[in-house]
Amino acid sequence: MDKGNLKEILSVSSLNDRIKALLEEGFALVWVEGEVSNLRRPASGHVYFTLKDAKSQIRAVIFRTPFSRAGIQPSGFELEDGMSIVCRARLTAYPPRGEYQLIIDAIEPKGLGALQKAFEQLKARLEAEGLFDPSRKKSLPFLPSRIGIVTSPSGAVIRDILTVTGRRFPSVDILIVPVRVQGTEAAAEIIQALGDLQCVQGVDVIILARGGGSLEDLAPFNTEDVARAIARSRIPVVSAIGHETDFTIADFTADLRAATPSAAAELTVPNRADLMETLQSLRSRMNRCLRQETRRLGERIANLSQRLRNPKRRLADIRIALDDNTERMRTTLTRLAAVRRHQLINLIVRLENRNPRTRIVQWFEKIEGLRKELQAAQESRGLQRKNRVRSSMALLDSLSPLSILKRGYSITRRLPDGLILRNTGEVLTGQEVDIRLSAGHLQATITDIRHDVIMTVSRYKEQGKG
Amino acid sequence: MSKEKFEEALEKLETIVRRMEAGEMTMEESLKAFEEGIKLARFCTKKLDEADRRVDLLLRQEGELITKPFAGEERESER
Numbered sequence: 358m359d360k361g362n363l364k365e366i367l368s369v370s371s372l373n374d375r376i377k378a379l380l381e382e383g384f385a386l387v388w389v390e391g392e393v394s395n396l397r398r399p400a401s402g403h404v405y406f407t408l409k410d411a412k413s414q415i416r417a418v419i420f421r422t423p424f425s426r427a428g429i430q431p432s433g434f435e436l437e438d439g440m441s442i443v444c445r446a447r448l449t450a451y452p453p454r455g456e457y458q459l460i461i462d463a464i465e466p467k468g469l470g471a472l473q474k475a476f477e478q479l480k481a482r483l484e485a486e487g488l489f490d491p492s493r494k495k496s497l498p499f500l501p502s503r504i505g506i507v508t509s510p511s512g513a514v515i516r517d518i519l520t521v522t523g524r525r526f527p528s529v530d531i532l533i534v535p536v537r538v539q540g541t542e543a544a545a546e547i548i549q550a551l552g553d554l555q556c557v558q559g560v561d562v563i564i565l566a567r568g569g570g571s572l573e574d575l576a577p578f579n580t581e582d583v584a585r586a587i588a589r590s591r592i593p594v595v596s597a598i599g600h601e602t603d604f605t606i607a608d609f610t611a612d613l614r615a616a617t618p619s620a621a622a623e624l625t626v627p628n629r630a631d632l633m634e635t636l637q638s639l640r641s642r643m644n645r646c647l648r649q650e651t652r653r654l655g656e657r658i659a660n661l662s663q664r665l666r667n668p669k670r671r672l673a674d675i676r677i678a679l680d681d682n683t684e685r686m687r688t689t690l691t692r693l694a695a696v697r698r699h700q701l702i703n704l705i706v707r708l709e710n711r712n713p714r715t716r717i718v719q720w721f722e723k724i725e726g727l728r729k730e731l732q733a734a735q736e737s738r739g740l741q742r743k744n745r746v747r748s749s750m751a752l753l754d755s756l757s758p759l760s761i762l763k764r765g766y767s768i769t770r771r772l773p774d775g776l777i778l779r780n781t782g783e784v785l786t787g788q789e790v791d792i793r794l795s796a797g798h799l800q801a802t803i804t805d806i807r808h809d810v811i812m813t814v815s816r817y818k819e820q821g822k823g
Numbered sequence: 824m825s826k827e828k829f830e831e832a833l834e835k836l837e838t839i840v841r842r843m844e845a846g847e848m849t850m851e852e853s854l855k856a857f858e859e860g861i862k863l864a865r866f867c868t869k870k871l872d873e874a875d876r877r878v879d880l881l882l883r884q885e886g887e888l889i890t891k892p893f894a895g896e897e898r899e900s901e902r
Contacts, residue, residue: 499830500870510880510893519878528873533893534881553881553888629871636833636867639840643860646843650853 373452380457384448388541389459390467391415393440404436408444408459416458417446435478441467445541465541465576472572476579479606483581488588494612495593500627503530503559505592507550508566510535514597514618518564521622526629532560538567543577548586555591562625563592565607566618569600578605587611597621762795769793772800781806829870836863 367375391408398404402421407414436442443466446459466475483489504522508514510533522529534550537543547565554560565587567578577583578598587594587610596611597618608614615621754760758768769778772789784790784803792799839860843853879890 499833505881523876528870528876530876531878531893532881532890533879549883550881553883556888557881632833632867633871636836636864636871639836639860640864642840643836643843643857643864646840646846647853647857650843650846650848650850654850 369455370452373450373455376457377450377452380448380450386445386447387459388443388445389415390441390443393436393442394438396436396438406436406438408442416456417444417461418458419461419464435475436464437474440471440474442471443467443541467573469572472576472579476572476606479579479581479584480609483584483606483610488584489609493588497593497595497613497625498561500526501529501562501625503532503557503561504625505554505557505560505563506531506533506566507536507547507554507563508533508618509538512568514566514568517617517619518566518622521619522626525623526626529626530559532557539570539574539577544580544583547577547583551586551590551594560592563590563594564597564615564618564621564625565594565611566597566621567599568618569603575599575603575605578607580606583607584610595621595625759795762793765795767792767794781808829867832863832866832870836860836867839863 389408391410391414394407394409394414396404396406404419404421406417408417409415442464444459444461445463446461448457449460450457466472487493506515506518508518515533519531522531532554534554536546536550538547551563551565554563565578567575572579575598578596584606587596587607593612594610595613595615596605596608597615597620598605598607601616604614613624615624758766762768770776770791770793771778771784772791775791776783778784778790784806786803786806788803790801790803792801839856842848843856843860848856878893880893882889882891
């Protein structure tokens with residue numbers, strides 16, 4: 358472009374438009390520091406102020422974004438008049454007024470006072486929000502599998518952590534996410550690193566570490582975004598930032614704050630030697646338990662087996678008792694038998710004494726005596742009788758009617774009753790009578806009765822008797 | 824077995840020892856517990872005896888996350 362020859366006449370509008378284009382192209386991203394003045398916060402939510410230094414000033418605006426709260430800047434602190442800041446901005450012009458201004462998208466406090474103020478403000482706000490609550494703190498794994506370390510890959514910090522973890526427990530894997538730990542890009546890199554570690558397999562604890570430095574050096578760890586990235590982490594975060602006396606917002610937000618990087622390593626990894634000792638102690642306790650248990654059981658068994666009686670022994674006892682009883686029984690029976698035998702003999706003797714045969718014999722002897730007596734008596738009686746019979750027969754013979762009949766007498770008997778007739782009155786005419794003669798009988802019928810001694814025999818009949 | 828199981832194993836072992844010490848187990852239970860305890864102790868010891876570790880860097884390359892061994896570690900382990 359040839360400036361000398363060309364006389365170009367511009368309207369104000371087009372001039373301003375061209376200025377605007379130049380500014381926007383030439384100052385697309387600038388970092389500028391200065392002091393805040395004329396701070397205004399209209400209802401729109403945008404923030405207007407003038408950034409100035411000792412010699413100059415420039416208008417500035419912070420537009421409200423959907424993500425920022427009214428009056429609060431992305432970096433998490435509240436602007437005040439007189440505050441020194443560093444801001445990231447682009448330049449633009451406003452043609453209607455012929456003014457140019459900074460459009461700021463990031464602010465960091467500058468200088469001790471401002472930083473301190475910003476720190477206090479952010480801390481109070483996040484604390485009120487509950488970001489530091491102990492209930493939010495995640496517990497660390499007992500023995501991590503892999504430790505994510507967000508820090509600078511060079512320098513004492515990483516070396517200390519590697520040394521301590523390696524010494525305490527040599528088999529824990531380490532994954533270092535290298536980041537800048539100071540300067541304007543540090544916060545963004547830390548946030549990115551924390552986010553990246555969420556997706557890495559095996560990482561179960563994160564150490565966020567930085568060595569000591571000024572408050573300004575530690576500024577990235579005092580930003581709201583880093584604090585929120587820590588709070589967002591699913592993996593527990595151990596912070597070790599600055600010196601022992603430094604407390605950053607990141608420390609407050611972390612699940613565990615370590616005074617130094619070495620301390621962070623110690624808190625994260627158990628001491629292998631301690632664990633060995635613990636394990637050894639557990640093993641020996643276990644062994645002792647089993648030994649005791651075994652001994653106790655052994656004693657119990659010994660005791661029980663003492664008390665356990667051999668059934669054979671018991672059997673022997675029973676056998677002895679049986680023998681004893683049998684013997685006693687036999688003795689008793691023998692004695693009893695003897696007694697009974699004695700009683701029996703006694704009875705037999707008594708019985709024998711009363712044997713009827715003896716009596717029978719006696720009776721027979723008596724009978725024999727009597728018989729003989731009887732015989733003698735009979736013999737003497739018989740003689741007497743014979744004599745008496747002889748004399749009686751002689752007498753009888755002399756008295757016999759037959760001898761009378763022989764002399765001619767007869768005997769008349771009424772028939773049929775046989776009454777010997779002595780007078781006539783004892784018969785009736787017509788009655789039959791029997792007349793006994795000395796030799797034979799006559800049967801006659803009465804034909805006439807005379808009551809004297811005449812007697813008529815009408816008829817008679819010899820009866821063949823005699 | 825992962826390292827997360829180390830703590831589990833150690834806790835289990837502690838529980839077993841405490842239960843054994845309480846003396847409320849039968850002999851059979853004690854033996855079973857002891858056997859398990861020994862297994863756990865061996866597992867833990869094995870974990871403790873492991874000496875190797877990997878030290879890597881996590882890097883972004885064209886938007887992809889990659890890991891590569893950390894060079895500084897060698898100086899470290901030579902120490």
